[in-house]
Amino acid sequence: MRRIIGLMLRVAGPYRDRFVSSIRDSVIGSLAQAGAYACMLPILYELSRPQVDAAAAWRWFAVFAACYAVEAVFRCREIGFQYTEWAQVIESIRLRLGDRLRRMPLRELERRATGDLTTVVGGNAVNAALGVSAVALVFLQMVTVPVVLIVVFLAVDWRLGLTLAVVTPLAVPFVRRVQRISGRGFRRVDQADADAASRIVEYVQGLPVFKATGQVGESSVRLQRALHEQTRHQAESQTQAALPALYAAAAVQVGVVAVAAVGTALVLGADLTVPVLVAVVVGAVRFAEPLATATTLTAMFEITDAAVERVVEVLDTEPMEADPDARITRFDAEFDHVEFAYTDAPVLRGVSFTVAARSFTALVGPSGSGKTTVTKLLTRYADPDAGTVRIGGVDLRTVDPSEIYRHVSVVFQDVYLFDDTIRANIAMARPDATDAEVEAAARAANVHGFVERLPHGYDTRVGEIGGALSGGERQRISIARAILKDAPIVLLDEPTAALDTESEVAVQQAIDALVADRTVIVIAHRLSTVVGADQILVLADGRIIERGRHAELLAEGGRYARMWEAQTRARHWRVGAETARVGSDNGGSDG
Structure with a gap:
């Protein structure tokens, strides 16, 4: 993810500062959200005591409300970037791609298939902008909230925190497996999309030739092959990642069950009150939610990663160097x-x-x-x-x-x-x-x-x-x-x-x-x-x-003279052939 964010900062271009600001807003909002969940523990603790300390309960409730207010402010700022400047980010990416294509050596430009560049400037630019506006921020939320909740659980009872900290990493190998499969799969899918786009452009532009040779519709071998490969790679990338994603989600749920079991044992041993256990279980569920979502969104991360890579590859193409002051004033x-x-x-x-x-x-x-x-x-x-x-x-x-x-x-x-x-x-x-x-x-x-x-x-x-x-x-x-x-x-x-x-x-x-x-x-x-x-x-x-x-x-009398003589003979041959044909049509042979 660090690599993706680094690439996104490249892609963000003139919106880099706003992107960094939105990341900061997302982190602060996520910390405030986690703080609000943490406040539930002391609130329930105060309310469960034989002698309720109303002032303490209200103080914690005030902190709870303040956390949500802070989260709302920073979420609004974060969403403001996502929804008001997303289109501008896409436009900026495409303009920069266009400028780089303009300055790219034509030799390099011709090396790339038309469909490949269409995919980069079209779908890849949109997916890259989506990453800049949303993916990184979603990831930060999914990481920040669980980290804060583990700290809170350790503060409530070290055994609860330790249980969560030990069980949760069981999901990591499966998430990594999903990541690797999705990464390879979506890069193959992306290349297949580019190949299919090239074949579609080729098919449309060459339709008269394809019709003349009977290669239209299902008989269009090159197009059908590209579309088949596109479908195959899409299906494989989804199927191969399904089972590891299921195992990762199951591992996260095991963590929730383990926390509930340890908490129940603590309640039975009089080391924990029932209201606090309820708050802990609610927190554990909230802890598991973003981790389970992370498994699901791994595919989105990889789509974004593949898209950003392709955009950055074009942006990193070495442009033709030029002196901005160089001018042509003579025309030899x-x-x-x-x-x-x-x-x-x-x-x-x-x-x-x-x-x-x-x-x-x-x-x-x-x-x-x-x-x-x-x-x-x-x-x-x-x-x-x-x-x-x-x-x-x-x-x-x-x-x-x-x-x-x-x-x-x-x-x-x-x-x-x-x-x-x-x-x-x-x-x-x-x-x-x-x-x-x-x-x-x-x-x-x-x-x-x-x-x-x-x-x-x-x-x-x-x-x-x-x-x-x-x-x-x-x-x-x-x-x-x-x-x-x-x-x-x-x-x-x-x-x-x-x-x-x-x-x-x-x-x-x-x-x-x-x-x-x-x-x-x-x-x-x-x-x-x-x-x-x-x-x-x-x-x-x-x-x-x-x-x-x-x-x-x-x-x-060299090469040019021989070329001239050959073309002269060819012109005379055409005239002679035409004359012979006309004579034959008229029934004469030596007019």
Whole structure:
């Protein structure tokens, strides 16, 4: 529990002082409650004497009432934190998680499954906040009251106190057993919940593919397996802890019976009065109640423990270091002997090149050659393992990613749109943009034409991930977003590669509007789109093997020239194949 409270203090964040204050209030309230129970003994003792001392009885009753008054005050303060600031604690946890995710290296972010992060920010954050607001306080009450009552019993008769002190620890091994089982079980359950959440996200996003392959409903093997594992772990964690919990509760009840038996023997031996025995038995029952509850609430402690652990794990992720004063004022770029690996396999090996401001650089090469990694490092997806990446002469290791993104627009081949209106998706680049500015960006990106045909125009919702729009329409919206942002550096990951001819023409026109008078780096699969580049970098196996303009590289007769020749032949082959098909359809063979 000390470890849990320590973690909770981390999770409480800006509410740490209030949490500590609520713990103090809980301890004082619990001591006052135990004091009130203890006052029952002298009250009953005074009332059971042959000559009742009314003044003494009233004095003890006054102490009894004062204890309850003190408890009420401190319980109100404790509950005030639990019920008025619990929602703020959840919000604070989620905001801090969001900030840490923002500053987390994207390499680390991609390592985590979507469902895993959803579970942390969703259910784990709630359970962690529950722990901050309630679990620790409940635990303190369950410990404080029995400890005080043991002291009182020792004061009344050492034999009663000793009986309770000896018998009660019999429950401890069983409680510890419940704790260990629940701890392991709920961590497995928590991981199973995260896995199931990931599979649900995967199922929803990939539903068209699953339908096409007949893997929907009960045939969805990956989802069904994850849900089965989730159910299995939940059932096992409950079943395995049931018997030890029952034994622990039984041990506590044995303690109550033992105190009643010793007390009865003392009454028969004239060492204790009947009213005091009644008070002792009532106190013993009150003593047993929180201990029995502790066994039941062990599962809650472990749920909280697992949740807090996962939240703290994210909060403890090493953020990207940055100089808050580092600023980018020029818009040239440089790679200086950069090396980078995702795992053990190197992706970039000693890559060096410069990109002049307001120039056009193309990256070409086979899949896996490191092209996309170059663009990711320029947005500080991660820091290079060796060498330096600079923008405007500034080492990106010193620059906050938000400062980089202020000056860089990125358009990827796979477009992600949010389930909102077209207007809202474009305006994400500049939330303060006016409707006129949004429309101007949309016109420049060839968006306005198809938007005019929609029933709700710019207020049309695009669906989840933009599913209500075609690929070309989604791509043009992403380019409109980049145009509205008006960043001086533009990174393009071949946004026309997966489009049909008509969409490609419209998107290419939008790109021409985007890249005008900017520093442009494009990953090119179709070499015809980069013929006019100021420099073309040919990558293979993580190295730059050729560099130069289009004509220069063709003259060298190397890798680029062979790629150009292959693509040229492929284009001619498609035309020839189409001509042959048409000729065959017309019944001719040599027109």
